[in-house]
Amino acid sequence: EVQLVESGGGLVQPGGSLRLSCAASGFTFTTYWMHWVRQAPGKGLVWVSRIKTDGSDRGYADSVKGRFTISRDNAKNTLYLQMNSLSAEDTAVYYCARGGTNRGSIGLDYWGQGTLVTVSS
Amino acid sequence: EIVLTQSPGTLSLSPGERATLSCRASQSVSSSSLAWYQQKPGQAPRLLIYGASSRATGIPDKFSGSGSGTDFTLTISRLEPEDFAVYYCQRYGSSPLTFGQGTRLEIK
Numbered sequence: 001e002v003q004l005v006e007s008g009g010g011l012v013q014p015g016g017s018l019r020l021s022c023a024a025s026g027f028t029f030t031t032y033w034m035h036w037v038r039q040a041p042g043k044g045l046v047w048v049s050r051i052k053t054d055g056s057d058r059g060y061a062d063s064v065k066g067r068f069t070i071s072r073d074n075a076k077n078t079l080y081l082q083m084n085s086l087s088a089e090d091t092a093v094y095y096c097a098r099g100g101t102n103r104g105s106i107g108l109d110y111w112g113q114g115t116l117v118t119v120s121s
Numbered sequence: 122e123i124v125l126t127q128s129p130g131t132l133s134l135s136p137g138e139r140a141t142l143s144c145r146a147s148q149s150v151s152s153s154s155l156a157w158y159q160q161k162p163g164q165a166p167r168l169l170i171y172g173a174s175s176r177a178t179g180i181p182d183k184f185s186g187s188g189s190g191t192d193f194t195l196t197i198s199r200l201e202p203e204d205f206a207v208y209y210c211q212r213y214g215s216s217p218l219t220f221g222q223g224t225r226l227e228i229k
Binding site for chain 1: 122154156158160165166167168171172175177178207209211213214216217218219220221222223
C-alpha cells in the first residue's frame, strides 16, 4: 500500500524557517518524481515544487522561488521541503504527492494527509 | 504560466442528477497533461481523471472526462451523496504545474 506521511509543520514566526519531511513507503520511491502542493485555509490547491527521481531537476512556483528548496534522500525514501523567509502568505496545509516516472505521468496519484504550517507572531 | 479557470464556482444539484464541470485553459493544453481531482472537507485530494479522459485506479465509471485544447469537462452522472465535494482541474507535465480555482458541488 502506497503511503506518504508528512511531518515538520507547526507555528513559526515571520522570517523564520521550517523543514518539512515526507516519508514514503509501499512503492519504489527512486522511480517517481515527487511534489509539494499547499492549500491555505479555505482556499484552493497551489502547486509549490517538484523534484525528479534522482534530484537532478527541480521546479518551483514563482511565489516560493529563492526561498524554498526541495530535496530528497532516496536511501531514506524521504522527500523534504526547506522553507526560509516565511511570511503569513505561506500559512497552509502542505501536501506531498507522488508524480510520474521518467517515462510519463498520470498526474498526482497519491497524496499524504498534509501538515499544517502557520506563520504568525 | 497557463491559467486554468473553472466554472461554475458553485454548482447546486440534487442526488440522481448529472453534473457538468468546466475547465478552460488560457492557452492550449496537451490532453495528456490534464487531470481532475476531488477533495472532501478535511481530506487530501484524490485523483479522478488523468490524460483528460482516463479514469484513475478505482474510480467508478460515473466519472468521465473529455475535452481538448483549451476546453475540458468533468461529468458526473447519477450524483450520490458522497460526490458532493470540491473538484479541481490541473495541468501537469512541464513546470509550473497549475490548478484551477475549484468548483464546489453542493446538494440542492
